[in-house]
Amino acid sequence: VNIELINTGTELMLGRVLNSHQQWLCRQLADLGHVVTRQVAVADTGGDIRQAVGEALARADLVITTGGLGPTSDDITRDLIAQLLGKKLRQDARVLAQIEKLFAQRKSRMPESVRVQALVPEGAMVLPNPNGTAPGLAIEVRPNPFRESGKRSWLILLPGPPRELRPMFLDFVVPLLRREFPQENPFVCRTLRTSGIGESMVQEAIEAPLRQLVAVGLELGYCARVGQVDVRLAARTNDAEKLVGDAEKMVRARLGEKIYAAGDDEIEAVIVRLLTGRKQTLAVAESCTGGCIAHRLTSVPGASAVFLAGLVTYSNEAKQKFLGVRAETLARHGAVSETVAREMAEGARNQTQADYALAVTGIAGPAGGTAEKPVGTVFIGLAGASGTSVEQKLNPFERETFKQVTAQQVLEILRRAIRG
Amino acid sequence: VNIELINTGTELMLGRVLNSHQQWLCRQLADLGHVVTRQVAVADTGGDIRQAVGEALARADLVITTGGLGPTSDDITRDLIAQLLGKKLRQDARVLAQIEKLFAQRKSRMPESVRVQALVPEGAMVLPNPNGTAPGLAIEVRPNPFRESGKRSWLILLPGPPRELRPMFLDFVVPLLRREFPQENPFVCRTLRTSGIGESMVQEAIEAPLRQLVAVGLELGYCARVGQVDVRLAARTNDAEKLVGDAEKMVRARLGEKIYAAGDDEIEAVIVRLLTGRKQTLAVAESCTGGCIAHRLTSVPGASAVFLAGLVTYSNEAKQKFLGVRAETLARHGAVSETVAREMAEGARNQTQADYALAVTGIAGPAGGTAEKPVGTVFIGLAGASGTSVEQKLNPFERETFKQVTAQQVLEILRRAIRG
Numbered sequence: 001v002n003i004e005l006i007n008t009g010t011e012l013m014l015g016r017v018l019n020s021h022q023q024w025l026c027r028q029l030a031d032l033g034h035v036v037t038r039q040v041a042v043a044d045t046g047g048d049i050r051q052a053v054g055e056a057l058a059r060a061d062l063v064i065t066t067g068g069l070g071p072t073s074d075d076i077t078r079d080l081i082a083q084l085l086g087k088k089l090r091q092d093a094r095v096l097a098q099i100e101k102l103f104a105q106r107k108s109r110m111p112e113s114v115r116v117q118a119l120v121p122e123g124a125m126v127l128p129n130p131n132g133t134a135p136g137l138a139i140e141v142r143p144n145p146f147r148e149s150g151k152r153s154w155l156i157l158l159p160g161p162p163r164e165l166r167p168m169f170l171d172f173v174v175p176l177l178r179r180e181f182p183q184e185n186p187f188v189c190r191t192l193r194t195s196g197i198g199e200s201m202v203q204e205a206i207e208a209p210l211r212q213l214v215a216v217g218l219e220l221g222y223c224a225r226v227g228q229v230d231v232r233l234a235a236r237t238n239d240a241e242k243l244v245g246d247a248e249k250m251v252r253a254r255l256g257e258k259i260y261a262a263g264d265d266e267i268e269a270v271i272v273r274l275l276t277g278r279k280q281t282l283a284v285a286e287s288c289t290g291g292c293i294a295h296r297l298t299s300v301p302g303a304s305a306v307f308l309a310g311l312v313t314y315s316n317e318a319k320q321k322f323l324g325v326r327a328e329t330l331a332r333h334g335a336v337s338e339t340v341a342r343e344m345a346e347g348a349r350n351q352t353q354a355d356y357a358l359a360v361t362g363i364a365g366p367a368g369g370t371a372e373k374p375v376g377t378v379f380i381g382l383a384g385a386s387g388t389s390v391e392q393k394l395n396p397f398e399r400e401t402f403k404q405v406t407a408q409q410v411l412e413i414l415r416r417a418i419r420g
Numbered sequence: 421v422n423i424e425l426i427n428t429g430t431e432l433m434l435g436r437v438l439n440s441h442q443q444w445l446c447r448q449l450a451d452l453g454h455v456v457t458r459q460v461a462v463a464d465t466g467g468d469i470r471q472a473v474g475e476a477l478a479r480a481d482l483v484i485t486t487g488g489l490g491p492t493s494d495d496i497t498r499d500l501i502a503q504l505l506g507k508k509l510r511q512d513a514r515v516l517a518q519i520e521k522l523f524a525q526r527k528s529r530m531p532e533s534v535r536v537q538a539l540v541p542e543g544a545m546v547l548p549n550p551n552g553t554a555p556g557l558a559i560e561v562r563p564n565p566f567r568e569s570g571k572r573s574w575l576i577l578l579p580g581p582p583r584e585l586r587p588m589f590l591d592f593v594v595p596l597l598r599r600e601f602p603q604e605n606p607f608v609c610r611t612l613r614t615s616g617i618g619e620s621m622v623q624e625a626i627e628a629p630l631r632q633l634v635a636v637g638l639e640l641g642y643c644a645r646v647g648q649v650d651v652r653l654a655a656r657t658n659d660a661e662k663l664v665g666d667a668e669k670m671v672r673a674r675l676g677e678k679i680y681a682a683g684d685d686e687i688e689a690v691i692v693r694l695l696t697g698r699k700q701t702l703a704v705a706e707s708c709t710g711g712c713i714a715h716r717l718t719s720v721p722g723a724s725a726v727f728l729a730g731l732v733t734y735s736n737e738a739k740q741k742f743l744g745v746r747a748e749t750l751a752r753h754g755a756v757s758e759t760v761a762r763e764m765a766e767g768a769r770n771q772t773q774a775d776y777a778l779a780v781t782g783i784a785g786p787a788g789g790t791a792e793k794p795v796g797t798v799f800i801g802l803a804g805a806s807g808t809s810v811e812q813k814l815n816p817f818e819r820e821t822f823k824q825v826t827a828q829q830v831l832e833i834l835r836r837a838i839r840g
Contacts, residue, residue, distance in 0.1 A: 010641050013457070014609060016443075019443065026433055030433075030434045036433050043457075191436060292718075295823075297710070308735045310730070322731070399719060
């Protein structure tokens with residue numbers, strides 16, 4: 001099955017908004033065993049959308065568009081597609097009733113412009129939208145005038161807001177795909193996430209031993225991310241599960257403890273699972289990461305079983321008040337120092353009685369660096385039953401990367417400590 | 421200037437990684453007055469990359485690719501482009517020396533595979549990479565065999581890791597673009613961010629008054645985001661600045677306080693600026709948002725001047741210990757209650773002596789809801805010099821959206837309070 005994805009939106013082309021649909025939809029399709037061949041983004045202009053959809057219908061069995069179904073003047077996808085396929089638009093009474101109901105529930109007046117969202121190209125299937133006003137549309141283009149063979153394509157139009165698109169895809173598009181594009185061979189894909197080793201070293205360690213498996217259908221990929229390298233093992237043969245399983249064993253034999261997760265787990269999810277299994281608890285004292293570590297940990301469902309508290313002690317007063325860091329230590333060593341990291345970790349552990357307490361203090365920048373402690377300097381403390389340790393790192397990156405890289409290092413230090 | 425962007429990477433098509441290049445590069449180009457016409461993503465397979473690059477060279481004056489320049493076996497872009505353009509690859513001694521230096525600095529052995537990154541297609545300009553091993557490449561395709569007219573195109577190849585790509589773009593691609601594609605008319609684009617009003621109501625309020633300006637070249641766009649709607653005003657006429665300025669005045673007259681920012685500012689940046697101007701300080705007590713609010717605030721450069729502390733009090737014990745919430749209140753009303761939100765806010769203010777203290781407690785889900793307090797229930801407290809108020813909200817979304825929507829509401833409540 002040849003699948004293409006088209007994201008429409010001038011805000012995408014002006015870089016005003018992050019395109020999160022691409023990853024989400026590609027991932028959902030991959031989990032169903034389908035791989036998107038091409039993804040395209042164009043502005044909300046007639047010519048661009050028409051050209052992109054026409055080209056996609058010429059190549060693909062399934063074309064999915066996102067955006068352009070709303071009530072404003074730059075929402076033009078519905079109209080354009082109807083024109084392109086030579087279909088009339090008719091008002092759908094059920095869709096209109098649904099929209100009216102939504103406004104009534106919100107107790108707000110319904111603007112006239114909203115009614116266009118009840119227009120449906122003839123022959124199109126309506127995909128209900130319980131989370132918004134614009135329904136999705138599914139159209140079987142048959143015969144397909146864009147293909148020489150005339151072979152049919154499915155064209156699916158989804159609304160732009162993620163919290164409308166996602167449930168609609170899961171509830172209505174997935175069943176349609178299972179029916180129209182049943183899969184013979186399973187698609188198995190496993191990602192092994194490593195940290196503390198470079199991309200070329202990872203390849204050197206595993207490429208030769210995997211060569212035989214690649215020869216019989218294993219697909220091998222690498223992705224270098226912030227402070228880590230992902231190894232991707234995939235197969236779509238009829239013994240895909242075994243092939244990927246054998247490959248995973250080989251990679252694990254070579255990379256061992258460098259692998260911190262298999263699958264999509266971020267390191268925070270690994271930690272929540274490790275601590276939950278051991279019935280242990282955690283507190284975090286953050287200065288330069290400013291809540292990033294707490295935010296990542298608490299984004300893991302079930303985090304409340306292990307995460308007791310996060311103390312974002314940005315000011316010196318807060319470090320003293322909530323963590324018991326001594327004024328003398330701050331005056332003598334400065335807030336960014338090994339000693340303060342140590343006192344922060346121990347203070348957080350004492351205050352919360354957690355099994356582990358992490359602490360991080362550093363200079364995120366852009367301002368605040370000195371010759372001795374340049375921007376990017378970080379001290380990471382870990383207090384546990386067996387004592388306290390502090391590591392120093394240098395992460396001279398812009399503010400957001402600095403926070404994420406540092407958070408990754410802090411969590412990796414904890415992971416290694418838990419694993420002993 | 422017609423510009424196309426091609427992102428390569430099988431991990432993108434499998435939905436394993438978010439494509440952050442699209443937004444970043446589109447934004448940088450827009451700031452230079454260029455708009456990307458089309459963005460395409462394809463897997464790391466020869467046929468797909470070749471087809472995408474060939475098609476783009478047929479249409480565009482500037483084609484930028486990302487990814488596929490690294491040392492691993494799935495990094496094939498450099499080779500493919502050389503083939504496609506009929507150019508030989510030669511080893512560049514300076515690039516090789518740079519790579520060897522990098523490994524020497526890291527005190528690690530250089531794997532053989534890394535040497536391919538020193539291969540350069542003949543006639544290509546090398547874009548140095550101080551943050552990694554793979555240099556970028558810039559090729560003037562002249563004459564251009566993919567265009568009937570033969571008109572030249574520039575083809576620029578950038579490495580995949582964002583922290584290598586971004587400085588390379590700023591330091592080496594921007595000067596090249598300024599030289600090769602000078603802009604006659606400025607491109608002016610301003611985004612007005614609103615909250616607390618729906619997309620169709622925004623349009624109803626402003627579309628008619630703006631009609632005259634649209635007739636003379638104003639480009640008007642809308643983007644519905646989580647809990648907010650962006651209005652985009654743009655122009656590329658020779659009086660673009662005035663046109664956009666006039667449009668902004670009209671929109672402000674209609675939407676007034678619903679507009680919380682002009683430009684790219686997120687609400688946290690607005691708050692840091694407001695508090696800095698007033699020399700006031702802030703503390704945050706978070707339960708269900710788990711550090712998300714502190715993380716957002718501390719991602720704003722200069723936040724340390726106003727943000728004193730964030731208390732992520734996930735457990736009841738932490739709420740008592742760090743905020744002084746009474747055990748009796750927790751027992752009687754439950755942790756998710758108006759009274760606890762009030763005591764959290766007042767406790768955070770008392771403990772830190774901040775001018776304002778925000779508190780939020782709620783049920784993020786997926787578990788923990790009851791009939792009386794379903795998943796998504798949130799209480800938001802704000803304590804200030806003039807007293808304490810608590811608002812209740814219902815945000816029945818999945819965990820990450822829940823955190824972000826709730827954080828947005830909490831910050832908006834503070835913004836309105838500061839503005840009086």
